[in-house]
Amino acid sequence: MQRLIIVITTILIFCSIYPPQVLLPFFAERYAVTESQAALLTAITMFPLGIAPLSYGYILESMSAVKLLKWSILGLAMTQLAFVLAEMVTDSFALLIIIRFGQGLLLPAAMTSLMTYLSGASEGKQLQRSMSIYVAATIVGGYAGRLLTGLTAEYVGWRWYYFALTALLVGNFVALGWLRKEMAVKAGRPSPRIILDALRGGEYLKIYGVIFCVFFVFSSFLNYLPFRLTALWGQTSESTVGIMYSGYLVGVVISLISPRLVTMFGSAINAIIAGVSAFAVVLLITMTSSTVLLFSVLLIFCGSMFLVHSVAVGLVNRLATENKGVVNGLYIAFYYSGGVLGSYLPGLIYERFGWSIFVWSLFAVAGIGLIIALTYKFGMEKQAYPWQAATPTGHHRE
Numbered sequence: 001m002q003r004l005i006i007v008i009t010t011i012l013i014f015c016s017i018y019p020p021q022v023l024l025p026f027f028a029e030r031y032a033v034t035e036s037q038a039a040l041l042t043a044i045t046m047f048p049l050g051i052a053p054l055s056y057g058y059i060l061e062s063m064s065a066v067k068l069l070k071w072s073i074l075g076l077a078m079t080q081l082a083f084v085l086a087e088m089v090t091d092s093f094a095l096l097i098i099i100r101f102g103q104g105l106l107l108p109a110a111m112t113s114l115m116t117y118l119s120g121a122s123e124g125k126q127l128q129r130s131m132s133i134y135v136a137a138t139i140v141g142g143y144a145g146r147l148l149t150g151l152t153a154e155y156v157g158w159r160w161y162y163f164a165l166t167a168l169l170v171g172n173f174v175a176l177g178w179l180r181k182e183m184a185v186k187a188g189r190p191s192p193r194i195i196l197d198a199l200r201g202g203e204y205l206k207i208y209g210v211i212f213c214v215f216f217v218f219s220s221f222l223n224y225l226p227f228r229l230t231a232l233w234g235q236t237s238e239s240t241v242g243i244m245y246s247g248y249l250v251g252v253v254i255s256l257i258s259p260r261l262v263t264m265f266g267s268a269i270n271a272i273i274a275g276v277s278a279f280a281v282v283l284l285i286t287m288t289s290s291t292v293l294l295f296s297v298l299l300i301f302c303g304s305m306f307l308v309h310s311v312a313v314g315l316v317n318r319l320a321t322e323n324k325g326v327v328n329g330l331y332i333a334f335y336y337s338g339g340v341l342g343s344y345l346p347g348l349i350y351e352r353f354g355w356s357i358f359v360w361s362l363f364a365v366a367g368i369g370l371i372i373a374l375t376y377k378f379g380m381e382k383q384a385y386p387w388q389a390a391t392p393t394g395h396h397r398e
Helices: 002-015 024-030 040-051 053-062 065-089 093-121 125-155 159-178 192-200 203-233 238-256 258-265 268-285 291-319 324-353 355-384
Strands: none
Touching: 002 065, 002 093, 002 125, 002 159, 024 040, 024 203, 040 093, 040 203, 040 324, 065 093, 065 159, 093 125, 093 324, 125 159, 125 238, 125 258, 125 291, 192 203, 192 324, 203 238, 203 268, 203 291, 203 324, 203 355, 238 258, 238 291, 258 268, 258 291, 268 291, 268 355, 291 324, 324 355
């Protein structure tokens, strides 16, 4: 029951983030704005996710993770309703941006609480499995949000998605009362010293750097995919755009079997390197004008990204022996900092130079992520095998 509540909560949180992405062409036309301006509906929500997670350590010091999670879920429910009502009764694009920013302030509270709760309730191999299930639930939520938005937009009107999501979030708020509060973990106050200590060693920072680059590319590509499909097909339905995100489902499988993949590749960092490599190579194939091929490579593209994500989040939690709230907050901050920059900046390249140059620019960022992952691996081996004489420790085999 406890795990089911956590999974459902995670799915609903991620159902709240991405619905506007499928509707970006609609909003661009509705409010007469450019592609990059419309993309702000996604980017502005990620902006607080890049800077706010650490600040919730102060709240978690005086409030349990479960309590913070409950109230952030209720806040998300209210902002979903506010978004659709604002679109119905006003013609202000700026008001929609403000509401989406408000949602972004609530999301890191929910995510940091969830990850801290899971980290405190699990350890060892069970921790990797718990984090893999968490990542799988985020994938299901991200995909369901896009797909269901597209389907409701075409058949009953997209606003009904928001009404239904509001009701589900309120129900989830009630269900969170059944979580065992004694499992909640208090996060340490995120003082500058603790944050610097987490980054100074280099291990965390390199993992954060990899996930920053990967999610920069991933969020950028998926944000501008609807515009690419419109350019290839002419006028296209929202449900068709939603179906194009089906590659997410591969990510569910990949994240759940990621512990086995780590074993297969020999270490977590090897799995991350393999994932980033496949991610970068497949990205180049997306320059095709064949929608069938584009749909096919999206399966590998999404699978590679979620391999990196599920392994990386488990790795940083295994490396952390204390201050896990800060470690998870930093992970979320780097992850979504990449997301917010990727959701907007490459769009300026797309508007001016077109799809091919846009993809090449993303390939360059993915390449930087791969280089960072390789420096982590070689640095780890250098520490584990100084002068080829020392015996590697379990810590560095991660």
